[in-house]
Amino acid sequence: MRRVSIGWLAAGAALALFLHPLGAQEVSKRKGFEIAITSPVSGDFVFGRTEIIAEVKAAEPTLVEKVEFYVDDKLVFIDKEPPYSCFYDFGSEPRSYVLKAKAYHREGVTVTATSITRKVILNYQVSVNRVVLFATAQDSDRHFVLDLKKADFRLEEDDKPQEILDFYLEQRPVVLCLLLDSSGSMQGRMDKVHLAADKFVESLAAEDQALVIDFDEKVFLLQDFTRDVKLLKEAIDSTVAEGGTALYDALYAAFRKLKDFKGRKAIVILSDGEDTNSKFSYQRVLEAAKTNEVLIYSIGLGISILDVSSHSVLKELAEETGGRSFFPGKAEELEGVYQQIAEELRSQYYLTYSPTNEDWNGKWRKIRLSAQRSKDVEIRTRKGYYAVRRSLAPSP
Amino acid sequence: MRKSPLYRKVALVLLVALLTPPPLFAVKALEARNIAFKLQSEAMKLYKEGSYRRAVELLRQVTNLSLNSFLAYFYLGLSLSADRQYVEALEPLKIALELEPGHIQAHIALGDVYLKLGDASEARAEYLRALSAQDSYAPAHDGLGRVYEAQGDDDRAIQEYQKALQINVAYPDAYANLGELYLRRGRLDDAIALFLKAIQVKPDFALGYSRLGIAYSREGMVNQAIAAISHGKEIAPQDPLPYLSLGQIFLEAGDLDRAESEIEAALARDPAEAEGWLLRARLLMARQDLNGALKTLADALASELRDPAGRRTLEKAQESYQTTATRIASLTSAIAAAPDKPEPFLELAALLSDAGALEKAVEPARRAAELSPDPSTRLQLAYYLLKAQQSAEAATLLKELAASGSATALLNLGVAQASLGQDDAAAVTYRKYLENHPKDPLPHLYLGNSLFRLGREKEARASYQSYLDLASGDEKTGKVRRLLQLLDKQGVTP
Structure with a gap:
């Protein structure tokens, strides 16, 4: 076979012509002159009309000539007076925007700050102008109240009354994720955890589906969604306590597993301590909780109100989503806690409303649902939603 | 050494996992950890060997088991992207970045996927995030x-490539x-120099050889082009690009x-390569088979093409071929x-010629000339006739037309004579044309070529120099220089 000569390679032309010196680099700090975008910061997501704020530091502030604001390289505003800010309408699709603020010093120096917002996809049912809520009503003795009528509820969005459209006691099955902390600190309590969680899955309705996630510093799916109680119990009973705690990673994984399901979704998470190993931050998980329509039931085993961080994390996640938090002191109490959760899942109302505010600007809207007449009835539902109308692809 | 029952159990589960889809059965907690580790190691090895689909299969199992493994999601994204499953690659890469927010290579990989999907804004954001890290x-x-470049801003693109090369000259x-x-911009000399440099810094860079070959062919250096690409083939025999x-x-x-x-060898190596299907369609057009070309494109679009840009x-x-087919039917x-009427015949000839059916274009043109022998x-x-390489008949016709005073016919007569190997006659014809059109650059080039072939190198050199003095910079000037x-x-x- 004839070999191909590659002698022509030696004929390479000089390359110096291609390599010009780099242009002046954009820096955020130069000779005591400094700029930073303080809002939104990199990683934030933005919707609708949003203020962009830049903070400029200079030895002599009066020598700051101006600050130019750019969105995706387009100049959108020039501010000549502190505080340096501008408003920009980012629309209803939270994609990645490259924000730049460039400050000019009267002596000719410029500094530039960049902030890159994040693309985020919301995953809840705000389509066809309807907001969907799942609500739980309990009296002062913590009994579930199941005979309320539509008229018994008062619904407000951003303090404005809303009309409830669909309303009924939810009978449809639930899809849930059972998250079990098997970190080292759970040693000696796993038998009771197994027993309590086993009874919980036994109490699920025949049409309910569940999965089992086991987490220490790693997060493992031991059983994917199934209606088979035997399989769920096998997975639960196999968990062994060792390692650290990646609570947030486990929660985020559960959101991911639930994203493709419609209807009522819940996470039941048992943990006995602070997150020590997660790669996800709490803020990220809280954001996921707010952008996904999932009820969170958190069980903080042995966590007292004095464990400020762990207690508040589990409480806040539950409250934001319309779920509930429990803090049993002993493993023996777990069985009762799980049974309360099971009962609550069979005692919820489904309701929808069409918001009077039709400006779908992507902003967070507060929801308040309360009992119309009786002050003794406590109503729980999620705390709000982002006003994006489109039915979007699921996330995270 | 006798293996423990636990080891055998884990090995058996691993074997089952390797052979089956993601487990629907309950996995014991300890088994889950062992299986995930083994599968992940095997999948990363497969990825590095270029077995992307198999890597994807294993990594899907890992990510269905181990829900916070950065490496599993990262390699799943990379493998899907390498297998041109760009839409599918987005999610694992995003999850990987949630797990390791500062991971530069993951930002680059996600940016590349966005760019493949045509979302330049998100791609840019990812590259900038990498730069902020x-x-x-x-x-x-x-x-x-x-x-x-995708946004049409070549100047800025050049600056960024230069920055990349300043940071890393290799x-x-x-x-x-x-x-x-x-x-793309016709700066062939510069392109060739860069491709050569790419090969110099990475001697097994198959893509560099292929692109160098294309640049050489555009310069008319066909032998060098074939040599370069053949070398690319030797380096990466399974790569369809060469x-x-x-x-x-x-x-x-x-x-x-x-x-x-x-083209068929390329498609045999990768049936999902859009460029292969396009070339097959162009080949059929060149063979005057418009229906075959249309069927090829329809088959390609109905197949598993994953690259959105290729699609x-x-x-x-x-669309273009269908427009041609519709226009041909209408004409x-x-x-x-x-x-x-001669006009529809001429229009049909132009259409066929533009579509690459050069021989078929001659017939309607001949009919038009019969109907209207002006x-x-x-x-x-x-x-x-010239385009269809029917040069003898073209030369006869052009001689008649040139005799009646047509300058265009005179110039084309030279081209026809040259293509018949009559360079002596062609040189005379070109010189005659240049007497009246001395500022027209191309005839100087054609004259130079004929003289060069005749071995009259000094005269050829002068003609080439005249061409260079008159022509603005284009692909041909580099070659002549x-x-x-x-x-x-x-x-x-x-």
């Missing part, structure tokens, strides 16, 4: 270059991308049989309705 990272600048991708940009590059060169040279062989290219080609009807129509017939340098080396002076 490490401000002098060559792949991020290279990515930005590709973003700006970064072959940036040389190749900048070379590709120059190739075959496609050769197919394109042979197609453009009119060597349809060799083009077909290369768009094929859709565009299909055929017009001709049937009024067979004595100089303009006959000149058009001569043009289509190099030819002059060669003549200078050989001591040929005017």
Whole structure:
């Protein structure tokens, strides 16, 4: 076979012509002159009309000539007076925007700050102008109240009354994720955890589906969604306590597993301590909780109100989503806690409303649902939603 | 040594996991950890070996088991992207970045996927995020270059490629991308220099050889082009790109049989390669088979093509070919309705010629000339004859037209004579034309070529120099300049 000569390679032309010196680099700090975008910061997501704020530091502030604001390289505003800010309408699709603020010093120096917002996809049912809520009503003795009528509820969005459209006691099955902390600190309590969680899955309705996630510093799916109680119990009973705690990673994984399901979704998470190993931050998980329509039931085993961080994390996640938090002191109490959760899942109302505010600007809207007449009835539902109308692809 | 029952149990589960889809059965907690670790190691090995689909299969199992493993999600994203499953690659790469927010390579990989999907804004954001993590990272600048190129901002793209090369002078991708940009803009010398540099810094850079071959072929250096691409084939025998590059060169040279062989070899290596289908359609067009070309494009679009950019290219080609088919049908009807009018015949000839059906274009042009034997129509017939390489008949016609005073016919007569190997006669014809059109650059080039072939190198050199003095910079000037340098080396002076 004839070999191909590659002698022509030696004929390479000089390359110096291609390599010009780099242009002046954009820096955020130069000779005591400094700029930073303080809002939104990199990683934030933005919707609708949003203020962009830049903070400029200079030895002599009066020598700051101006600050130019750019969105995706387009100049959108020039501010000549502190505080340096501008408003920009980012629309209803939270994609990645490259924000730049460039400050000019009267002596000719410029500094530039960049902030890159994040693309985020919301995953809840705000389509066809309807907001969907799942609500739980309990009296002062913590009994579930199941005979309320539509008229018994008062619904407000951003303090404005809303009309409830669909309303009924939810009978449809639930899809849930059972998250079990098997970190080292759970040693000696796993038998009771197994027993309590086993009874919980036994109490699920025949049409309910569940999965089992086991987490220490790693997060493992031991059983994917199934209606088979035997399989769920096998997975639960196999968990062994060792390692650290990646609570947030486990929660985020559960959101991911639930994203493709419609209807009522819940996470039941048992943990006995602070997150020590997660790669996800709490803020990220809280954001996921707010952008996904999932009820969170958190069980903080042995966590007292004095464990400020762990207690508040589990409480806040539950409250934001319309779920509930429990803090049993002993493993023996777990069985009762799980049974309360099971009962609550069979005692919820489904309701929808069409918001009077039709400006779908992507902003967070507060929801308040309360009992119309009786002050003794406590109503729980999620705390709000982002006003994006489109039915979007699921996330995270 | 006797293996423990636990070991055997784990090994058995692993074997089952390797052979089956993600487990629907309950996995014991300890088994889950062992299986995930083994599968992940095996999958990363497969990825590095280029077995992307198999890697994807295993990594899907891992990510269905181990829900916070950065490496599993990262490699799943990379493998899906390498397998052109760009939409599917988005999610694992995003999850990987949630797990390791500062991971520069994951930002680059996600940016690349967005760019493949045509979302330049998100791609740019990812490359900038990589730069905010490490401000002098060559792949991020290279990515930005590709973003700006996709947005039509070549100047900014060039700046970014140059930044990448300043940061890393041994970064072959940036040389190749900048070379590709120059190739597209007709700066062939610059493109060639960059491709050579890419190969120099990475001698096994198969893509560099293929692109170098294309650049050489555009320069008319066909032998060097074939040599370069053949070397690319030797380096990466399973890579379809060198075959496609050769197919394109042979197609453009009119060597349809060799083009077909290369195109089919490329498609055999990767049936999801859109460029292969496009070249197959172009080949059929060159063989005057419009229906075959349309069917090829329809088959391609119905197949498992995953590259959105490739799909768009094929859709565009299909639209263009369908327009041609519709127009041909309409002209055929017009001709049937009024067979004595020359215009529809000429229009049909132009359409067929533009579509690559050069021989078929001659017939309607001939019919038009029969219906309307005026100089303009006959000149058009001569043009289509020349394009279809029917040079003898073209020369006869052009001689008659030139005799009646047509300057265009005179110039084309020279071209026809040259293509018949009559360079002596062609040189005379060109000189005659240049007496009245001395500022027209191309005849100087053609004259130079004929003289060069006749061995009259001093005269050829003078003609080439006249061409260079008159022509604005284009692909041909680079080639002529190099030819002059060669003549200078050989001591040929005017």
